[in-house]
Amino acid sequence: xxxxxxxxxxxxxxxxxxxxxxxxxxxxxxxxxxxxxxxxxxxxxxxxxxxxxxxxxxxxxxxxxxxxxxxxxxxxxxxxxxxxxxxxxxxxxxxxxxxxxxxxxxxxxxxxxxxxxxxxxxxxxxxxxxxxxxxxxxxxxxxxxxxxxxxxxxxxxxxxxxxxxxxxxxxxxxxxxxxxxxxxxxxxxxxxxxxxxxxxxxxxxxxxxxxxxxxxxxxxxxxxxxxxxxxxxxxxxxxxxxxxxxxxxxxxxxxxxxxxxxxxxxxxxxxxx
Numbered sequence: 082x083x084x085x086x087x088x089x090x091x092x093x094x095x096x097x098x099x100x101x102x103x104x105x106x107x108x109x110x111x112x113x114x115x116x117x118x119x120x121x122x123x124x125x126x127x128x129x130x131x132x133x134x135x136x137x138x139x140x141x142x143x144x145x146x147x148x149x150x151x152x153x154x155x156x157x158x159x160x161x162x163x164x165x166x167x168x169x170x171x172x173x174x175x176x177x178x179x180x181x182x183x184x185x186x187x188x189x190x191x192x193x194x195x196x197x198x199x200x201x202x203x204x205x206x207x208x209x210x211x212x213x214x215x216x217x218x219x220x221x222x223x224x225x226x227x228x229x230x231x232x233x234x235x236x237x238x239x240x241x242x243x244x245x246x247x248x249x250x251x252x253x254x255x256x257x258x259x260x261x262x263x264x265x266x267x268x269x270x271x272x273x274x275x276x277x278x279x280x281x282x283x284x285x286x287x288x289x290x291x292x293x294x295x296x297x298x299x300x301x302x303x304x305x306x307x308x309x310x311x312x313x314x315x316x317x318x319x320x321x322x323x324x325x326x327x328x329x330x331x332x333x334x335x336x337x338x339x340x341x342x343x344x345x346x347x348x349x350x351x352x353x354x
Contacts, residue, residue: 091239092160092161092162092163092239093162094116094144094162095116095142095144095162095263095264095267096116096264097114097115097116097142099264100114100116100142100264100267100268101113101114103268104268104271104272109138109275110137110138110274110275110278110279111138111140111271111275112136112137112138112139113136113138113139113140114140114142115139115140115141115142116142116143116144117141117142117143117144118143118144118145119143119144119145119146119147119161120141120143120145120146120147121146121147122146122233123141123142123143123146123166123167123168123233124168124222124224124231124233126141126168127139127141127168127169127170127226127231127233128224128226128229128231129226130170131170131226131227131229131231132226132227132229135170135229136170137170137171137172137229138169138170138171139169139170140167140168140169140170140271141167141168142165142166142167142267143166143167144161144162145160145161145162145166146159146166146235159235159237159240159244159246160240160244162239162263163237163238163239163240163244163252164235164236164237164238164239164240164252164263165234165235165236165238165263165266165267165270166233166234166235166236167233167234167267168231168232168233168234169231169232169233169271169274170226170229170230170231171183171229171230171231171232171278172228172229172230173230173282173286174282175282175285175286176286178328179285179286179287179288180230180286181328181329181330181343182281182286182288182293182328182329183223183230183232184208184209184221184222184223184232185205185208185209185288185293185297185325185329186274186277186278186281186293187209187221187223187232187234187274188205188208188209188210188211188221188297188300189205189277189293189296189297189300190270190273190274190276190277190278191211191219191221191234191236191270191273191274192204192205192211192300193273193296193300194266194269194270194272194273195211195218195219195236195253195258195266195269195270197269198259198260198265198266198269199253199256199258199259199260199261199266200258200259200260201213201253201256201258201259203218203300204300204301204302205297205300205301205302205303206302206303206347206349207301207303207304207322207325207331207347208329208331209221211236212302213251213256214251215249215349216249216250216251217247217249217250217251218236218237218250218251218252218253218256219234219235219236219237220234220235221233221234222234234270236253236266237250237251237252237253238252238253238254238261238263238266239252239253239254239261240252240254240255241254241255242255253266277293277296280292280293281293288327288329289327294325294327294329297325297329298324298325301325302349303322303331303347303349304322304323304324304325305321305322305323306321306322306349306350307319307320307321307322307349307350308320308321308322308333308347308348308349308350309347309348309350310331310333310340310342310345310346310347310348311345311346311347311348312342312344312345313344318333318335318340318342318345319335319350320333320334320335320336320340321333321334321335322347323339326341328343330342330343331345331347
C-alpha cells in the first residue's frame with residue numbers, strides 16, 4: 082500500500098475524532114477541527130471559509146500541503162505527515178491597531194508549548210519564526226479575511242536531514258526532542274494559543290497589560306542581537322535590535338538612528354559578519 086496514509090508507521094495519521102473530543106467542548110475557543118489528507122494551502126482554504134462566515138475557532142489541519150506559503154511569498158513544503166501544517170480562524174473584536182500582535186502571540190504560544198512538551202530550547206526570530214539555535218523549526222503566517230484573521234503554522238516534526246527544504250532548517254527529530262508525536266504537539270499548541278488569546282482579548286488587546294510583550298521579549302532570539310533587516314525595494318537596515326514597541330514592531334538602532342520596523346526579513350548577523 083505505497084499510497085496508504087498508514088504505509089509509514091513512523092508517521093501515523095492524525096485522528097480528527099480524537100482531536101475534536103479533546104479540544105472542542107462548551108466554553109472552548111475551538112469550535113471544530115477538520116483534518117484533510119491534502120490541500121493546496123490551509124490558510125487559503127480557511128480564509129475562504131472565513132469570508133463565507135465560518136465561526137471563530139475553526140481549525141484546518143492538512144496531512145500534506147501542496148502549495149504552502151511562508152512569509153514574503155516563499156514556499157513551504159514537507160513530506161506527508163512529517164510535520165504539522167494547520168491554520169486557525171479568529172474573529173477578535175478589538176481595534177485593528179492592536180491586531181498586529183496576533184502572529185506574535187501565536188509565536189509565543191507555540192514556542193511555549195513546544196519548549197514544554199518537546200524539551201528543546203525554542204526561541205523566536207522576529208516576528209514569529211520558531212528557531213532552535215539558528216535553525217528554523219517552524220514558520221507562521223497571518224492573513225486577514227474580511228473581519229477574520231487566519232493564522233497558519235508549518236512545523237517540522239519528523240523530517241530527516243535529507244528531507245529538509247533548506248540547510249538552515251531543522252526538525253524536532255533532528256534535535257532529538259523528547260516528543261515527536263504530532264497529536265500531543267498539536268493539542269499543546271492549540272491550548273497555549275487559547276490561553277494567550279483569552280488573556281490578550283481580556284486586556285482589550287493591550288500587549289503590555291496582558292503580559293504578552295514581556296513574554297515575547299523573554300522568548301526572543303532577535304532582541305539584543307545585531308541584525309540585518311531586508312526591506313521592500315531592496316533596502317536593508319543593519320544594526321542592533323533593541324526592543325519591540327507597543328505595536329509589536331521591531332526597534333533597531335543603526336548609525337545613531339532608531340528605526341521602528343513593521344515588516345521585513347530579519348537575518349541574525351554573526352560577529353564575523
